[in-house]
Amino acid sequence: MTLHQLLLERHSIRRYTDQPIPAEDVKTIIEAGLLSPSSKSARSWQFVVVEDRDMLTRLSDLKPSYAASIKDCRFAVVVTTDPTQSEAYIEDASVAATLMHLQAADLGIGSCWVQVRGRMAADGTPSEEVVRDLLAIPEHMCVECVVTFGYSAETRKPVDPDKLKWEKVHIGSWSQDL
Numbered sequence: 001m002t003l004h005q006l007l008l009e010r011h012s013i014r015r016y017t018d019q020p021i022p023a024e025d026v027k028t029i030i031e032a033g034l035l036s037p038s039s040k041s042a043r044s045w046q047f048v049v050v051e052d053r054d055m056l057t058r059l060s061d062l063k064p065s066y067a068a069s070i071k072d073c074r075f076a077v078v079v080t081t082d083p084t085q086s087e088a089y090i091e092d093a094s095v096a097a098t099l100m101h102l103q104a105a106d107l108g109i110g111s112c113w114v115q116v117r118g119r120m121a122a123d124g125t126p127s128e129e130v131v132r133d134l135l136a137i138p139e140h141m142c143v144e145c146v147v148t149f150g151y152s153a154e155t156r157k158p159v160d161p162d163k164l165k166w167e168k169v170h171i172g173s174w175s176q177d178l
């Protein structure tokens with residue numbers, strides 16, 4: 001499959017089967033994160049890989065909605081990033097999370113980004129604090145997201161390229177009056 005075909009078929013997957021993921025595939029996914037480009041090559045990210053079911057269940061309480069895939073997944077990668085290492089720490093983390101998501105898709109493994117930074121738990125505690133406390137992540141590290149992984153229990157259709165939002169693309173300049 002070409003990369004473009006993979007991009008057309010890729011989806012965020014939030015429900016997973018019980019099938020375990022081979023250790024070498026877990027390693028390949030983490031490697032994709034470690035291979036990601038970063039501003040000034042600072043590699044401001046650090047990843048916490050979580051497979052323990054009890055911990056995944058506790059992590060899924062980091063916010064009241066759109067976090068259930070954490071409880072269901074086979075493993076998750078908590079993507080943290082260090083503001084003292086790079087002014088582009090959020091971008092570095094975002095690229096790493098995206099490459100792990102795409103690498104998983106290439107291996108036939110579903111995944112989903114669960115946003116942490118800027119979100120709150122049901123009791124108003126910042127989601128970042130919830131995750132930091134559960135996983136002993138140092139205070140200065142930003143917790144950008146949790147990426148969940150597992151074999152898909154959903155059926156999703158490839159994107160129809162004719163339905164892409166080409167109206168968001170401006171050729172030459174934003175305004176045609178120039």
Ligand SMILES: Cc1cc2nc3c(=O)[nH]c(=O)nc-3n(C[C@H](O)[C@H](O)[C@H](O)COP(=O)(O)O)c2cc1C
Pocket residue numbers: 010011012013014066067069112113114115116
């Ligand atoms: C920055 C960002 C934050 C996201 N946060 C969540 C989230 O908290 N929970 C979730 O289930 N999906 C989350 N997603 C996945 C999006 O909902 C998903 O990409 C979007 O609905 C488009 O669907 P697709 O990925 O299948 O094309 C996030 C994606 C991005 C890029």
